[in-house]
Amino acid sequence: MAYQQYGVIALLLALVAALIFSKRSPALWFGGALLLSYLVGWLPLEKALQNFANPSLVTLLLLLLVSIAIEKSQLVSWLSRGFAGKRLGSVIARLSLSTAFMSAFINNTAVVSTLMSSLRHHNHFAPSKLLLPLSYSAILGGMLTLIGTSTNLIVNGFVEQTGEPVLGFFDFTLLGALVLTAGIIVLVIGSRWLPDNHEQDTDATPYYLTAHVRDDSQLIGKSVEQNQLRELQALFLAEIQRGPERICPVTPETVIEAGDELRFVGDIAAVSRLQQFPGLELLRQDQQQGELLEAVISYSSRLVGKSLKQLRFRHEYDAVVIAVRRGHERLQGGLGDLILHAGDVLILSVGKHFPGQHQLSQEFIYVNGLSIATPLAKQASNWVLLGFVAALALSVFNLVPLVKSLPVLLLAYVAMGAVTIKELKNRFPLELWLIVGSAIGLAQLMIQTGVAGTVADALIALVDGSGAYGALVAVFVATWLFTELVTNNAAAALTFPIAYAIAQNLGADPVPFFMAVAFGASASFISPFGYQTNLMVYSAGNYQLRDYIRLGVPMALAYSAVVLIFLPLIYPF
Secondary structure (H helix, E strand, O other), X not given: OOHHHHHHHHHHHHHHHHHHHOOOOHHHHHHHHHHHHHXXXXXXXXXXXXXXXXXXXXXXXXXXXXXXXXXXXXXXXXXXXXXXXXXXHHHHHHHHHHHHHHHOOOOHHHHHHHHHHXXXXXXXXXXXXXXXXXXXXHHHHHOOOOOOOHHHHHHHHHHHHHOOOOOOOOOOHHHHHHHHHXXXXXXXXXXXXXXXXOOOOOOOOOEEEEEEEOXXXXXXXXXXXXXXXXXXXXXXXXXXXXXXXXEOOOOOOOEOOOOOEXXXXXXXXXXXXXXXXXXXXXXXXXXXXXXXXXXXXXOOOOOOOOEHHHHOHHHHHOEEEEEEEOOOOOOOOOHHHOEOOOOOEEEXXXXXXXXXXXXXXXXXXXEOOOOOOOOOOHHHHHHHHHHXXXXXXXXXXXXXXXXXXXXXXXXXXXXXXXXXXXXXXXXXOHHHHHHHHHHHHHHHHHHXXXXXXXXXXXXXXXXXOOHHHHHXXXXXXXXXXXXXXXXXXXXHHHHHHHHHHHHHHHXXXXXXXXXXXXXXXXXXXXXXXXXXXXXXXXXXXXXXXXXXXXXXXXXXXXXXXXXXXXXXXXXXX
């Protein structure tokens, strides 16, 4: 191999390692890898930049922006009416079909975020019985059409760059419908394996909260046992922060001092128990405690990846975070320094101006007791949905492509007030744009330098004797494993050039291999971290990792079996 190939391989290995082990945004690593490729002369500037205007990528961005108005329509409320019932299997089946239908045309994360609120207050079943099936159904539904999930459009963007015929709107539908059918069967049967985590259960995931010891507190100078801080039924004193010193574990003999921060783990309903101790404050002196509300951080929130101190949360939102919950993870450090994640549940003490904050719908999936997204009136909702259906119909019948109709539709939504310029600005998927644009450039680099061909030859040799089908299985499995380790979009970006090179080396039709990448990149069921919707329901459903394994393994096996059996039959080599 030439030195350039070794350099590209080293760059890709470093990128994979960064995606797996680093907590920084994938956009940083993909953008950095593309920039490095340009700086060392592997990729011309013109080619690197033109990928960010790829028609499939532009279509994806427009769809995400259009979905803001769709979220406000009455479509979700119409479909959610069918979720009522006392038989779990029947509710799961109807939930899966409705969610899959919406996910076929609307971004998966938008569908999950809009349905979470109603499912968290189901009359008969705990959220833990419904939210994970919601996420899985959204993933399955996304595979029904070209626009159902960002991964399909990204793969189509890669296809455009190769010069091969682009994928059609319904090219995914037949195989996607078979996968959906198998998935619903697994969900109906497997839903009984999910925990019944009612919010009032004692086994519910505890919140993490901090209380400050004032200088005039009666607790000062007495031990934990003397202050009866060990006798709080639903709260546990986990640690004490005393200046730079962290005291953990806290013994009954530990003496309380002025200025101590007492960090409790437990039921948020028991927060009133702390108010019985004079001089023990949940909030600072300049902060008045108001109504307590629960909020779930959105996947698109600017809060993600930042601490409360960095955000100046009190000033920006007229609210104070007094407790945080993140799945079953034991949080460390003070609340002010805690780095927030998508799906985190916050308990807020809010002021009178909090409900009127315009950015609530962008920052939070759900706020109990508040309508964070103003729904459109019936007539406006009908016009929004009619316009979207018209744009899809024009594309399906090859009259007007989405890349032309969606900008017109978006302008119409702005003109009628269904969406505002500020909302478009706040919700613009900048990181996704950077990831996909960079990924297309890196895919080109892999093909042009021969790296993709070299890896393809190695995979073909590995499955020697199995022919095109063995290579197809290898591509699907590799993409699936990458999806569980990194993200679905990153997995598609890393395996697509190899899949295309394999098809060329074998002289086979590349379409089955394109489909293997697309379906493999969406096969994320076993981990809460591989797919955005899985992470969104993690804390809200009070899940543990074993819950994903218990239901996700049968789902992944059924999904993979259907894809690998029927894919070569629907798309022959």
